[in-house]
Amino acid sequence: MRRWDIFCAVVDNYGDIGTCWRLAQQLADEHDADVRLWVDNLDAFARLCPSVSPLFSRQRLESIEIRQWPSDFPVVEVADVVIEAFACELPATYIAAMTERSEAPVWINLEYLTAEDWVEDCHLLPSLQSRLPLKKYFFFPGFTSRTGGLLRERDLLARRAAFDASAEAEFWREVGLPRIDDELRISLFCYDNASVFELLECWSAGNTAIRVMAAPGAATDQIASWFRDALLPGAVLRRGSLTVNAMPFLPQSDYDKLLWACDLNFVRGEDSFVRAQWAQQPFVWQIYPQSENAHVVKLDSFLRRYLEKFSHADVVRALWHAWNGAGDVGAAWKEYIANWRPILEHGKLWASELDRAGNLANNLIRFVSEK
Amino acid sequence: MLASVAARHFRDRQADPLIRQSNWTSAMSVKIAGELQSGNVIIVDNVPVIVLKAQYNKSGRNAAVVKLRMKNLMTNRISESVVKADDKLEGVMLEKKECTYSYYAPPAHVFVDSEFNQYEIDAESIADLEKYLVADMTDVCEVTFYEGRPISVVLPKIIIREVEYTEPVVRGDTSGKITKTAVLKDTKHELQVTQFVEIGDKIEIDTETGEFRRRCT
Numbered sequence: 001m002r003r004w005d006i007f008c009a010v011v012d013n014y015g016d017i018g019t020c021w022r023l024a025q026q027l028a029d030e031h032d033a034d035v036r037l038w039v040d041n042l043d044a045f046a047r048l049c050p051s052v053s054p055l056f057s058r059q060r061l062e063s064i065e066i067r068q069w070p071s072d073f074p075v076v077e078v079a080d081v082v083i084e085a086f087a088c089e090l091p092a093t094y095i096a097a098m099t100e101r102s103e104a105p106v107w108i109n110l111e112y113l114t115a116e117d118w119v120e121d122c123h124l125l126p127s128l129q130s131r132l133p134l135k136k137y138f139f140f141p142g143f144t145s146r147t148g149g150l151l152r153e154r155d156l157l158a159r160r161a162a163f164d165a166s167a168e169a170e171f172w173r174e175v176g177l178p179r180i181d182d183e184l185r186i187s188l189f190c191y192d193n194a195s196v197f198e199l200l201e202c203w204s205a206g207n208t209a210i211r212v213m214a215a216p217g218a219a220t221d222q223i224a225s226w227f228r229d230a231l232l233p234g235a236v237l238r239r240g241s242l243t244v245n246a247m248p249f250l251p252q253s254d255y256d257k258l259l260w261a262c263d264l265n266f267v268r269g270e271d272s273f274v275r276a277q278w279a280q281q282p283f284v285w286q287i288y289p290q291s292e293n294a295h296v297v298k299l300d301s302f303l304r305r306y307l308e309k310f311s312h313a314d315v316v317r318a319l320w321h322a323w324n325g326a327g328d329v330g331a332a333w334k335e336y337i338a339n340w341r342p343i344l345e346h347g348k349l350w351a352s353e354l355d356r357a358g359n360l361a362n363n364l365i366r367f368v369s370e371k
Numbered sequence: 372m373l374a375s376v377a378a379r380h381f382r383d384r385q386a387d388p389l390i391r392q393s394n395w396t397s398a399m400s401v402k403i404a405g406e407l408q409s410g411n412v413i414i415v416d417n418v419p420v421i422v423l424k425a426q427y428n429k430s431g432r433n434a435a436v437v438k439l440r441m442k443n444l445m446t447n448r449i450s451e452s453v454v455k456a457d458d459k460l461e462g463v464m465l466e467k468k469e470c471t472y473s474y475y476a477p478p479a480h481v482f483v484d485s486e487f488n489q490y491e492i493d494a495e496s497i498a499d500l501e502k503y504l505v506a507d508m509t510d511v512c513e514v515t516f517y518e519g520r521p522i523s524v525v526l527p528k529i530i531i532r533e534v535e536y537t538e539p540v541v542r543g544d545t546s547g548k549i550t551k552t553a554v555l556k557d558t559k560h561e562l563q564v565t566q567f568v569e570i571g572d573k574i575e576i577d578t579e580t581g582e583f584r585r586r587c588t
Contacts, residue, residue, distance in 0.1 A: 011432075086432070086434075087433075087434035087455060111433055111434070112432045112433045114430055114433055116428075116430055118426070118428045118438075121426075121438055122428070122436060122438050122453045125438070125451055125452055125453040126452055126453075127452060127453050127454050127455070127458075128404075128413075128415050128439070128452050128454050128458070128460060131461070138436065138453045288432050290432065294429065294430060295430070295432075297430045298430040298433075301430075
C-alpha cells in the first residue's frame with residue numbers, strides 16, 4: 001500500500017480543503033491508499049466536515065490521518081507520494097527529508113482547475129529543481145483527455161441517478177420545505193457580488209415564484225443587506241415573488257443533494273463548480289475574482305467548452321458574464337428563464353461529456369504507478 | 372550515462388580555477404523563471420541547458436507557470452519542463468557578441484560579427500526566431516557562445532518589418548473586431564495588427580511577446 005501525504009494550505013474559503021478532502025477520500029476508499037492530509041486551517045475543514053475536530057492536531061477520520069500543518073513542522077517519515085495542492089509551499093524540513101529518502105517520492109503539484117488550452121501542454125511535465133535531486137510534476141485537472149480530469153467518486157453517477165422524484169421529495173420533506181408546484185428553487189453560494197442586488201430585485205418583481213436556498217456567508221450577508229433584515233440559518237424572508245431560506249453550512253454530501261434537488265444552482269470557486277456539473281442541473285458560476293480581471297480568460301475558456309454544442313449559448317453566456325460583473329444581470333435573467341427548457345437539457349448532456357476526460361483520482365493513481 | 376558523464380565534465384570545468392577564469396563562462400547568476408527567454412542558458416541537474424522556447428501562462432488562481440523547451444548543451448537532447456514563474460533557477464553568463472544575420476545554410480543560420488567572422492547556429496536551436504529572420508537584415512542581434520560555439524541568438528526587443536498583405540478596412544464595419552491578421556514580407560509570418568495597418572506599412576514588433584506594437588510613421 002502506497003503512503004500519500006497531501007498538503008493543503010487554506011488560502012481562503014472552502015474550495016482548497018474541499019477538493020483535498022475529496023481527493024483524500026477517493027484515494028483511500030477506492031484505491032486503498034494510506035493517506036495523511038496536512039491542513040493549516042482545521043476550523044475551515046471542520047465546517048465542511050463536522051466529524052473533524054479543530055481541537056486535535058492529529059486525528060483519524062475514516063481511514064485517513066488528518067494532521068494540523070504547523071508552522072514549526074515536525075520531523076516525520078516522508079510518504080511515497082507527496083501532493084502539494086494548489087502550488088502551496090512545502091515545509092523546508094519536509095523537502096530536505098524528501099531528498100534524503102533512499103527512493104525519491106513522487107512529488108506532484110496539483111493545480112487549480114481551468115479549461116484553458118495551455119494546461120494540456122503542461123499537464124504531467126516535470127518541473128526543474130535546479131538545487132534538489134528531486135523531480136516534481138505538474139498535474140492539471142481539466143476537461144479533456146489530455147488533462148487530469150475531474151474528481152468524481154466511483155458511485156457518484158449511480159447515486160445521482162438514484163435521486164429520482166421520490167428521493168427529491170423526501171429530501172425536501174427532510175429540509176422542511178415540501179415542493180410547491182410552479183416554484184423555481186435556486187441554491188445560491190457566492191462571493192461578494194454586486195450583481196446579487198439587481199438579481200434579487202428582478203426575482204422579487206417577476207411572475208415566477210422563486211425560492212432561494214442561500215448558503216451562509218457572503219450570500220446570506222448580501223441578501224440580509226438587501227432585505228434590511230437579519231438572516232440567520234433557518235430564517236425565511238419574503239418580498240414579492242421571492243422567498244429566501246437561509247441554509248446552515250452543509251457538509252459535502254448534503255450539499256450534493258441540495259444541488260441535485262434545486263432547479264438551478266449558483267456556485268462559486270472550484271469545488272462547488274465541479275459538483276454543480278456532476279449534478280446535471282443548470283448552473284451559474286461565479287469565478288474567484290482576481291486583480292486586473294485575470295479570471296476572465298479562465299471564465300471564457302470554460303464557457304467556450306461548456307457551450308460549444310449548445311444552441312442557446314448566448315443566453316447562458318450573457319447571464320454568466322453579468323453575474324461576474326460584466327452586463328445587465330436583470331435583462332440576462334429574463335432571457336435565461338425564457339429559454340429554460342433547452343438549458344435544463346444541456347446540463348445533462350454536458351455531464352455525459354465530462355466523464356470522457358476521466359476521473360482525476362484514477363488518472364493520478366495511474367501516473368504515480370508509472371513513475 | 373552520457374548525461375552523467377557530461378554533468379561530471381561540467382562540474383570539473385567549474386571546479387577548475389583556470390577554466391573558470393576563461394571567457395566562455397564568466398559567472399553563475401540567479402534567473403527568475405518568469406523572465407526566461409529563448410537563448411538563456413540555465414543549469415539543470417548540474418548540466419547547462421539552453422532555453423529554446425519559454426511560454427508564460429497565467430490565469431485565475433493558478434500559479435503563473437512557464438513551459439520551457441530546452442536543449443541539453445552536452446547531449447543536444449531536447450526536453451520540456453514546467454516551472455512556477457517565481458521559481459529561481461541557476462543561470463550561466465556566457466560570452467556574447469553583437470552580430471547581424473546573414474543567410475540560411477541548411478541546417479544552420481549564419482551570423483556575422485563586425486570583423487566579418489561567420490558563425491553557424493543550428494536552425495533548430497533558434498527555430499522560434501525564424502519568423503523574423505530575413506537575409507542580410509540590419510537588426511543587431513546578440514549571439515551567445517558556449518565553449519567558443521555559438522548556441523543562441525537574442526533579437527533586439529523591437530524590430531521593424533514590412534506588411535506584405537492584410538485585409539483592407541471595410542468602411543462601416545460594425546463587427547466589433549479591433550484586430551486583423553497581417554502577413555510579413557519575406558518570412559510570411561502572420562500576426563495580429565490593428566485595423567488601420569495597410570499593405571506596405573512598416574510596423575514595430577515586440578520580439579519577446581511576438582506582438583504588434585505600432586505602425587511606423
